[in-house]
Structure formats: C-alpha cells, structure tokens
Amino acid sequence: MSLTPQEVWTRLLERVRHDLPAEAYESWLAPAAPVSYSGETLSVSVPDQFAAEWNERNYTDLLQGYGPVALGNAVRVVFQADPERAGRPQMDFFSPTAPAGSTAALPQRTSFVARREGGEATFQPLSPRYTFGEFVVGQSNELAAAAALAVSQQPGHAYNPLFIYGGTGLGKTHLMQAIGHTVLERLPEARVVYVGIEQFTNEFIQAVQNKGMTAFKRRYRELDVLLVDDVQFLKGKESTQEEFFHTFNTLYEAGRQIVLTSDRPPSEIPRLEARLVSRFQSGMVADVGQPDYEHRLAILHQKARRDHLEQTFPDDVLQLIAERVVSNVRELEGCIIKLLAYASLKHRDITVAVALEGLRDRLTGDSAAGGGAGTLSIPAVQRLVASEWQVTPEALMSKSRLKAYTVPRQVAMYLVRSLMGTPLMQIGEAFGGRDHSTVIHSLERVEAQVRLDSDFAARVQRVENRLLQQ
C-alpha cells in the first residue's frame, strides 16, 4: 500500500491526541518523526533512547489500537532513537553510542544520509517499496517509466533534468525514488538525495536565519543525484526559486543528475521564473496519466501478488474495482485495504457482493449497479439517444451494424459510461451482449468524433443535458 510513513503517523496521531493531555502529547509524541512504513510496521524516530523507551512503554498500545480504524489494518509501532543522531560526531548521554567511524553500521537500506559534519536535519529516506520492480508500466506512463529507467542506468547522461508530471497518486514519486534505488544499488557510494520542495524551502529559510548558508549549499550542491518532489510548490517563493536556480545550475554544470516532479508541466506552473521554466524543460519532460482499465487491473494483480492476497481476492472482485475506481492508483490500493478491513469485520469472504457493499462510497456508477436508484438508467439513456437519432431503442441492442444504428449505439454507450461510470462489461451486456473491448472501441470512436466534429459534439451534449435535467 502506498501510504507514506508520514501519512500513517499523522492518521494515528489525529486519533491519539484526543486521548492524551496536551502536555504529554507535546512532550512525547509531537517531537517524534516517522521514518519508514512497511505495510505492517511503522518505525518512528525520536531524539534519544530515553524517549524511545518511554514512548514504547506508554504509547505503543494506544497507537496500535487505532490501526484498524485509522488505516484499515493492524499496525505495529516501533520507536527508535534516531540513528542519524547516533552517528553524529558529538555523542549523546541518552542515545546508544555507535563505535567510532561506524556510520556504515546505520541501516542503509531505507535511509540514506549524505556524509557531512555537524548536526543537520536528515534527508527523507527512500521508501523501500518504490522500486522499478514494483512499478506497473502501462500506456499512460510508459514514456515516463522508460525515461526514468534510462536515467537510473546513466545518471547525468541520459536525460537531464528529467521532469515527470501528472495528477496525484499516479506514480511520480514512485518513479523518482526508483531511480534513487537503482542508482544506489549500482553505485552504493553515490550521494543520492530525495527531498520535497517544502523541505528544501524550510531548510533554506532556516539557513538564511541562522547564517547557515555555507552548510546549506554544501548539503545540496555536493550530490550525485538530486530528486526533488512537488516543484510546483516553488510558485511565488522568489528567493527560494533563486536559490534553487543556483543549486540546479551547479549540479547541472557538474553533470549531476536532477529529477523533478510536479502536478503539471513546467510551463503551467504559475509564478515560476521563466529561467527556471526553461531549465526544467531543457531535458526530458514526461507525463504520467490516468491508467486505463487493463493497466488498473494489472496494478491490482501486482498489489495482490505482493501482499499475498491472490487467494483472498477473486479475479472478478479485482475486475470490479479496476472498472469502477478510475481516479488514481492510491485510490485503487485504498480499496483493497478498505475491503480487507470490511470483510474481516463482517467475517465474510471477499466476493463481488461484499465488495459492492463495502466499497459503496468508492465505486462510481453505483446507481446503475444498485438497480436504478437514481433517475439515470441505461434504458433511459438508450431511449433518449434513440429518439435524438430517430431510431428505436431496440435497434441499439440489435446486432445490426448499419451506420444509422452504430452511431447512436456508440453515443449511448459513451453517455452511459461518462454519466454513470457503469462497468464496461455491464454496458456490453445492456447493449445486446457485446464484449467489453467493443465497448472500449465505441467510447474511443465517440471521443474522437466529438473532438473532430462540432455539430456531432453539440448533438451529444444536447442529449447529455437532457439526461442530466431528468
């Protein structure tokens, strides 16, 4: 599941803070920072061993108790003294003392800390799940995936910078971190840093306030690979943009790899300096789009395989989710979590019926599936479309492939899909038992036609408006 450690921790804290006196919460839980989340274990770092032991004794049960409600699954919460602190040159009374020069003894798999002197904040660790192996490639993301793979093989040479953009939950961060993992696997000594633009901004402000610019510059300019998430948040932050520009140039000129993600292409980020826009566009700009049905199904299969849930989730349930949850990948994975929790709560096996019940709020096009709860229904669409094109509704369900029939038939399918989100298979059924691939073809035809022919588009729009007014 793709919840970040921070998301998991925030969800648990939201519950717990109401159970604790404010002082206790502020003193013990607020300073803690989540480090990694494996799907069952959340590990949380605190400044010292003393705090780790106290939190474990007093708050783990409380936190873990909220796992099922806050996350939909059980969670184990482990507190640990910050290993980065233990590796600092200045030893601490209340942290385990690592023997001299033993930075290598720190857990390197999940956290990568650039070598440096003095006490600075850690970089965010790469999530162990975000590897190329875990990434499902489909039509909507193949360009971005191929570019990322190329970059990971030849950092600094293939495409520099690589700019990945797309909506939330579509795998931008995943691809970016996968680059980091692959580079580190091949070159364990490489200095790879993953940072959100927000952390960059905060550290920059702190550096300015504390006159720590030298350290800041060293921190961000002596790197091999810089992975920066969510650069759209640079908008309007003028001095941060200036600093980022210089960081970018230093790294770029030294032939270091830069990877950026954003929710939109560089040219559409508002209030971003032109020189940054042109730099961001100078390498490779690749987008990740919404996955299509087959891609969604592949993602769900992968997810089920990874979490050993093949037996628990029958194929038809995965198909149902893939058809009806169209927004993004995170949402798909959320459905699996939710359905697991729902089924275990009700002591029932996971079937299509249980899924329809448990995922009521997540599935689109529910009225059609639920037997016409609203006024919109497939027969209603068929009737209106038929009258607009002056054919009989039966003709839409017939086998006839006369153009006079195929056009309204395709339009009707298109409207059913876009207004009600009905699953493809169900649409096929309702239109004379057609295959779901036929339905896909129909939808594409209408979409293409709408773009090319404004009269046709207006006609479709007219029917749509009438349907919506009913």
Add this chain to the structure above:
Amino acid sequence: MKVTISREKLLEGLTAVGATIPAKTTLPVLSNLMVETTERGLRLSGTDLDIAVSMEIAAEVDAPGAITIPAKKLSEIVRELPPAPIKLATSGEQRITLESGRSRFKLLGLPKDEFPAFPAVKFTNPWKIRSSEVQKLIAHASFAVSVEESRPILNGVLWELRKDVMRMVATNGHRLAKMETPWSGTSEATDFIVPPKALEQVRRLFPADEDLEIAQGANHLGFRSPFTAVYTRLIEGPYPNYEQVIPKDNDRVAIADKAALTAALRRTSIVASDQTHRIRLAFNTGMLKFSVQTADVGEAQDEIPVRYTGDALEIGFNANYLLEILRYIPTDEVKLTFKAPERAATLEPEGWSDPAKYLCLVMPLRLVD
C-alpha cells in the same frame, strides 16, 4: 486610583517586572503591566502566560484602584524623567495620567479585568528555602539546558527536593551540570522540571538574604517573598535517569589550572570547525596537549602542564562545552576524570570548601567521522 511614588522605586519595579513582558504577543493585554494599589503601596505585575511576576513597591496611595498600562511606553517615560516624585492617576477604566514636575503624560491602558489571572497556587504549607541557596543552584545548573525543541523535557531544569539535600540538574544530552546543597525541609521527595527562564527571574528578583516560600499548584510552581512573587508553568516529566549516565569508574584523573586550561582552549578553538568545535586533547604524565585540525581552516597545537594519573589518553571534545563549564567552576583548579575516548568525562571543582557539591559531565566528540 491616585498614587504618588518616587521615580527610583517605580523604575526598580518596572525593570523587575518588565523582563517577563513579551515583546511580541497576540494577546494585546500581555504587553501591558498591571498596576494596582495595595495596603503598602503599589503592586506591578506582568506575564507571558508561562511565567508571571509581581512586585510590590512603596507608594503613597490617595485613592485605591487598578489599571493596565503599556509596559514599554511607561518604562521609557519613567527612564527619561528627572528624579522627582511621580503622580499617577486614572480617569475611567482605560486612561491614566502621569505627572512629574512640569511634565505631563496621558496613556491609554486596558481595563484591569482583561489581565489574565495568576495561576492558582496555594501557599498553605510551603517549602521554605533561603533565596541564596536556590540562586546558587540556578546559577550553576541552568546554563546546561537544551534549547532543542524536539527534546522538550530537557528544555527544563530538574529540581529535586529530598530529605536532607536539594539538587538541580540540567543537560542537553551532550553536557550535564548538577549541583546539590544540604537542606532540610521536606519529608517527601519531590521533583519539578522548571523552565530556565522562570529560574532566571527567581535568581535576579529575590534579594539573596530573603527566605522564599515555594508552593506547587496543579501545573505551576510559585515562589514568593514579602514583596515579590514569581509563578511558572512546569514541564511534564519524567526526567531521564541522569544517575545512569554519571560515570562511576573513571580511572584517569587530571588536575589542571582553570585559567591556563581556559586560555589554551580559547586560543586553539579559534581554528576549530564552526560546526563541531572539535578539539583533540592528549593527556600524558604531567602534560596536556591540544591539537586542532580543520580541513578548510588550518591547524593549531598547544600544551599546558597538568597533574595526570592513568594511562595516556586521546579524546575529542566540543571546545565550547568545556569552556562553558569552566566558566561556572568555582575554584582555581579543576579536576577532570575519564575512562575512554567514547565515554563521558567529568569536571569538578578541586579543593572547594563549600558544603555544596558540583559535578559537570561532557560527552566526547568522535575523533574519526
């Protein structure tokens, strides 16, 4: 309200209370000073909601009353006035006039009801402590507190009251200061974790020869003497077990001249790293060698004679931590003990003829990254 007061008395009160009044605040009344008449004169109070301070000063009261006045403006005015009696008089709930000789001011205040109430602390059965004793502990311990937000417990000074001793301990995890002094006044062991800012007020506001009354409320601690009172919020514990980190088996002992040690540390640390302030100490029989190497700055070497027993030792420290502790060591000679380069070192006064006991610890810096 109508009172007459000497400029010196008023200034003294304003200086005492003013330190607690926040410079910036979201609650406007907090930048004001509460002024109210009492049987003995005038009471001035200020608070930042964490700490509250009040002081009574002698004044001639013609008509009782109370008001809050912008503290900064009032102190600025009083400071510029010649040494002559000042007349304060309110008109209505929010206005006050101030007259001295031919000078005349009108200030806009806020009604007294808007001023936050002081924390409820009952002094029914207080601890009684000589103010100089508390102040000595504060002066020697509270410098060592942590300022790191992520370690809120260490942001306070631990104050332990025991049957025959009281003790203050502070640490930031890297260095620790502990002082204890004989005291009898409680049958039950009691611990507080007190913000150092409040202790600083206790240290500066109470005359050394006064007896303090100290009492605990739900989440607050109050200190008072006949004329002055300080209240503070307490930090929720527990405090880490500091006894555990005090080394018991340090077998390498050095006795050094404090002034010579301080001077050598100050000199050599000039070329130390701005971040770690790392300095290397090498102890040999009779001699302590200092060396500093900083990649992009340079190097330094120095040495001073010391009395040293034990095997030779090389150990790294943050020079600032050592210098800071040396400032508080009350004797001319200082005793340092060590076990190994990765174990805590201790610093104590050598030849101190005081009933109090003082001990400081420092964690070393790694010599190799």
